[in-house]
Amino acid sequence: MHHAHVFFLPAEILCDIFTTIREDDSKPNSCATVAALARTCRTFQEPALDVLWRDIKGFKPLLSCLPEGVVIRTTEGQLTLKRLLFAGEWKIFGQYTQRVHSLTIDAYDLNTISDRVVQAFMSTPSSLLPNLRRLQWWDDRDCFFPLLRTLIVPTIRSMTLCSTYWPCSESTSFAKSALLASLGARCPSIQEFFCTYRGHPEYTSDAICEAVCGWRDLIHLTTGVLNTQALAHLASLPSLKSLHFRSYGFVGDPQPKPIPAFISELEEMSIAAPSFSHLTRCLK
DSSP: OOOOOGGGSOHHHHHHHHHHHHTOTTOTTHHHHHHHHHTTOHHHHHHHHHHHHHEEESSHHHHHTSOTTTEEEOTTSOEEESSOOOHHHHHHHHHHHTTOOEEEEEHHHHHTBOHHHHHHHTTOSSOSSTTOOEEEEEOOOGGGHHHHHHHOOTTOOEEEEEOOSSSOOOSOOHHHHHHHHHHHHHOTTOOEEEEOOOSOHHHHHHHHHHHHTTOSSOOEEEEEEOOHHHHHHHHTOTTOOEEEEEOGGGGTOSSOOOOOOOSSOOSEEEEEOSSHHHHHHHTO
16 A cells, blocks of 8 residues: 655645644644744745744734844834835745735734834835735724725735724724725625724715625625615625624614615524614515
8 A cells, every 4th residue: 555755745735734733722832833844844835834824813923024133122012123124025024924814903913013013014015915815903093094904905805894992983084984985996805894893873884885885796794884775786696695784773864774685595684773663664
């Protein structure tokens, strides 16, 4: 019986093996193990690095691939840059960041980086994360929206935009509305969208509805108020499987519009309404 040597396995099989190692919750040093495999030989290097960088949390992993001594801590404990980066260093940086498919950022991650890091990430010679597929952004402070805008690329399929920072903004800024309204054009292939930003529903509604009407491949949508145009568009999508939204009662609409018939077979649907009678009028 012949046994295939591990060095001759296809890259896809090696990726599956390395993914299993990394996702093994019983091994606290699983990422270190995959990193060690990447240094073992050339055969392991590329698939191991792909697995290691595929899903990252926070900006610290991105900063870790910069040359030693470039990243330092401020007296307040924030990560900052000692100097500007040279073209060759950005090229090495891109060899790692192009592997990132999923990024999760929360308020803590943003609080631990300095303005220098933010400005550097916004000034990269090419797209910061050109192959990003999934973005989770758990913060709604205006000062970080330019950085968020830098991360938004056409390859994104799943996006979560939520507020966790306390105290969080209760108002809807122009920057937030402009960003939300642009998502339909900036991320045309979105399949999953979850947005629970706080603020004035009528303002966020207009922006989100503008984006929703630009998506043709939506499968899952969780958001706030949807207007008649957005609901009609969603009803025409054969791909839609789950829908969760709020009725117009939250913005004082005395005559809620009936929900149109959907051509897709929805597996999940929930509607938040101010009263049962209001919901009944929506469903007529």
